[in-house]
Structure formats: C-alpha cells, structure tokens
Amino acid sequence: MMGERKSDVYFEHASIDDGKIIFDLRNDPDSGANSFHTEPLIWETHSAWFAEHYPEWYLFKQNDEIIGVCRIAVQHKVGTLSWIISPEYRRRGYGKLMLSSFVKFVKLECPGPRNAGPVVPPWGTPEVAILRAEIKPSNTPSIKIAKFAGLIQINESPEVIEFEY
Numbered sequence: 712m713m714g715e716r717k718s719d720v721y722f723e724h725a726s727i728d729d730g731k732i733i734f735d736l737r738n739d740p741d742s743g744a745n746s747f748h749t750e751p752l753i754w755e756t757h758s759a760w761f762a763e764h765y766p767e768w769y770l771f772k773q774n775d776e777i778i779g780v781c782r783i784a785v786q787h788k789v790g791t792l793s794w795i796i797s798p799e800y801r802r803r804g805y806g807k808l809m810l811s812s813f814v815k816f817v818k819l820e821c822p823g824p825r826n827a828g829p830v831v832p833p834w835g836t837p838e839v840a841i842l843r844a845e846i847k848p849s850n851t852p853s854i855k856i857a858k859f860a861g862l863i864q865i866n867e868s869p870e871v872i873e874f875e876y
C-alpha cells in the first residue's frame with residue numbers, strides 16, 4: 712500500500728497490454744453510472760477498441776500502484792478529457808490531484824519518470840488547442856475536480872455539463 716504523500720505521483724502512457732485494467736475500471740458500477748454509455752462493457756468489444764485507442768490513455772501512478780487513469784481523445788484540435796480513480800483510492804483527494812496534474816501534463820509541465828522530457832501525445836501537443844470535458848450533472852465529485860483543475864463551465868443541460876480549458 713501507499714502512504715499519504717502525494718508528491719511522488721506520475722503519469723505513464725498506457726500500453727496495449729493495459730486493456731484489462733481500463734476495462735475493469737470502466738466497468739466499476741460508479742464509473743458506469745457516471746459514463747454516457749451506461750451498459751457494462753463487453754471484453755471482446757473493449758479489447759478491439761482499446762487496441763486502436765490505447766495511446767489516448769495514461770496511468771496515474773504512485774509507487775507502481777495505479778491510482779487512476781486519464782484519457783485525452785483528440786479530434787479537430789479539441790482534446791476531450793475523461794478520468795477514473797481506482798475505487799480503493801477514492802475520496803482521498805487523488806481525483807483533484809490527478810486531473811489538475813493531467814491538465815498540466817498535457818501542457819508539457821509535468822513529466823513522469825518514463826516520460827522525462829517533453830510529453831508529446833501521439834498526435835503532437837500543438838494540435839491540441841482546447842481541452843474539453845462532458846460531465847453528468849449528478850456527478851458532483853467530477854464537477855468539483857474539473858473546477859479545481861481550472862476547467863471552466865461553458866454549457867449546461869439536464870443531461871450534460873460542458874467544461875473547457
């Protein structure tokens with residue numbers, strides 16, 4: 712287990728072999744309820760999807776333990792963010808720390824050991840002009856961590872709150 716020191720956290724690029732970790736985190740009941748696709752994922756569908764999309768995923772780690780995961784999916788220079796904290800690490804401030812660090816990370820300010828030097832997502836950082844996130848209005852912890860990370864609410868409907876950075 713880890714200590715409560717939060718200074719030694721870092722990001723690593725996910726590899727193609729991390730599909731099961733992401734699958735389990737996305738199938739956690741809270742993640743499912745807060746996602747816009749609420750049905751449980753099917754492994755075969757997920758693993759085929761992950762083989763294409765794994766470069767979008769980052770592991771947030773401390774002492775080799777996975778604290779959570781973040782994703783940045785870039786299209787037309789818009790980087791859409793999503794995130795999950797592992798159930799056993801929730802409600803301890805890691806969500807705020809992870810998302811605020813990830814926003815800095817994708818802006819080249821927070822390299823981890825494996826990513827020492829400039830962090831260049833596969834699409835090239837300069838191609839990301841805006842960061843975005845879409846959160847269900849019921850997902851209070853995610854709204855809090857988005858605001859903490861500096862994201863600004865730009866739109867709200869009964870289904871979704873949109874944030875930008």
Ligand SMILES: CC(C)(COP(=O)(O)OP(=O)(O)OC[C@H]1O[C@@H](n2cnc3c(N)ncnc32)[C@H](O)[C@@H]1OP(=O)(O)O)[C@@H](O)C(=O)NCCC(=O)NCCS
Binds near residue numbers: 745796803807855
């Ligand atoms: C949302 C999530 C990332 C929050 O992670 P976390 O590590 O628990 O968050 P933190 O400990 O940093 O808490 C952030 C704030 O939310 C509050 N909070 C956290 N979990 C809460 C809960 N279950 N109920 C009410 N408040 C909660 C904390 O008290 C804190 O509030 P504060 O800023 O007023 O002190 C985590 O619950 C999660 O992975 N959920 C499922 C996936 C998900 O919803 N992803 C986002 C989809 S866009």
